Amino acid sequence: MKATVYTVSGMHCTHCIEKVSSNIGKITGVTDVNVDLDSGAVTVTxxxxxxxxxxxxxVGEAGYTLVVA
Structure with missing residues (x-):
């Protein structure tokens, strides 16, 4: 298993977490998605x-933006 941390901007509530988690979770090979609302960190296993x-x-389909460093 591999964990990758992304930063997503625009999230502000539980509904945001659910939308982002659900959309990322549909990607082939994804086994888990953990969102930290305060920091915008999204850990994808x-x-x-x-x-x-x-x-x-x-993330875009959910209505948010993936922050690219």
Whole structure:
């Protein structure tokens, strides 16, 4: 298993967490999604490496923005 931490902006409530978690969770290979609302950190556990573009698209579909450092 591999854990990758992303930062998502625009989340402010439990509903936001549910939308982001649900969308990212649909990506093939994702086994768990943990969101820290205060920091915007989203830890994604997967069976292998993730396509960052797929994560960004999933976050965008939920209505939020993946922050790229």
């Amino acid at each position: 997967s069976e292998g490496s993730l396509d960052d573009a797929a994560v960004a698209a999933a």
